[in-house]
């Protein structure tokens with residue numbers, strides 16, 4: 001048998017040429033500005049260019065008078081002796097006055113540290129001099145819990161790019177020496193500068209840093225954030241991403257995005273369709289981005305309008321109560337066969353406890369509509385280890401999946417095509433800034449047992465494909481979400497390439513002391529914000545107002 005070999009990786013110059021050659025911009029910018037910023041995504045080009053926040057901030061910087069923004073990415077192959085460089089001009093990162101990172105997943109902290117080391121930018125911010133760039137971190141992680149990265153980042157941008165970029169550009173244009181630039185950054189709302197405000201923002205005004213984010217009142221005039229550069233070399237090949245709403249009206253108690261981004265901001269349908277129409281000559285694929293897709297009062301006119309423009313529309317996961325025959329018909333018309341929904345728990349009792357307002361009856365009906373519309377692949381996002389979960393709740397996950405499977409089969413038989421149900425089960429991870437921030441990760445042995453039980457039950461069900469989160473990943477993720485300054489050596493080991501299983505094995509006690517703190521949960525007050533615990537937490541100095 002002939003074994004197929006994967007093509008050898010391209011040399012950096014060839015890869016750069018290939019990537020740039022395939023890109024098409026949805027906006028062109030004026031002549032290059034004198035003030036340069038390198039904007040990096042702490043993951044690969046393919047993932048970074050699929051991230052709307054990164055794409056949008058790139059546009060916002062380049063729109064600033066006399067500013068040029070260039071991109072860089074993490075290269076898992078390593079950047080070699082040349083070090084990481086920007087895509088546009090092949091310039092080493094250390095040559096920029098400002099190196100900004102967009103970090104959306106805690107897992108990417110490790111890449112961030114490796115990029116700094118490869119770029120020969122001192123990892124410790126206190127060792128940087130006037131010849132080194134200012135290292136700034138933005139994105140969701142900066143806003144959730146910046147403390148563990150304070151030894152490495154000169155500044156954190158907490159909030160929405162539209163609010164923060166103009167101030168950053170102003171400081172860039174002022175061309176100040178390092179200390180003065182940091183002082184100036186420290187005066188901007190939404191900017192957290194550890195050397196100015198202290199490692200716990202103890203010298204900031206009222207000892208807190210206020211996130212600078214959009215308010216819903218500003219919605220009607222807003223341009224929807226959308227893809228700046230289209231490329232076939234992304235996970236979402238050539239797809240125009242348009243943000244339709246930020247925040248979610250549901251407020252599930254485990255969901256960081258809903259609480260951090262409240263109040264919800266919705267973009268008017270007319271603005272969304274105007275952007276889509278302008279970009280239509282460049283692509284026929286569109287993806288709608290929102291904290292909860294379809295949680296928009298005008299979702300149907302938006303979908304109809306996009307369909308009328310000849311777009312193939314993709315929605316990632318749809319809010320269950322927003323599912324309707326009309327919405328499904330629009331998606332099915334374009335040949336879509338897969339959909340994802342997030343019931344999270346196996347019964348109404350636990351759903352109510354996490355504030356997910358979906359009844360069993362409604363869930364069954366929505367799944368019936370989905371199957372009837374011709375969708376044959378339905379993914380269900382579920383969790384185990386939720387606060388207050390009982391053994392019965394775990395069993396009910398099995399019963400619910402089986403019940404929905406029978407609904408899918410019943411409808412599928414009528415159409416002559418049986419479908420597949422994919423229960424994707426994650427461990428509940430307590431996230432900062434949510435009413436569940438003081439809850440704990442489930443005991444790892446219990447987690448493993450429950451996942452094994454689910455695996456065994458789902459294996460017996462025809463037309464069901466189970467996906468379960470590895471327990472080590474759950475421990476690591478729960479640690480990353482809430483860690484503090486003790487994380488330094490562990491992150492350094494991870495950045496040096498240690499796999500998650502090694503980190504969990506070698507630092508199990510430390511990781512679990514953060515993921516499962518000993519403090520007892522007051523079950524009577526479960527799901528209610530506890531201000532005292534909040535203030536004592538590593539992220540206690542981040543405030544929304």
Ligand code: SF4
Pocket residue numbers: 248249250251252255257258291292319342
């Ligand atoms: S529906 Fe989804 S996005 Fe909205 S609060 Fe719940 S988990 Fe978060």
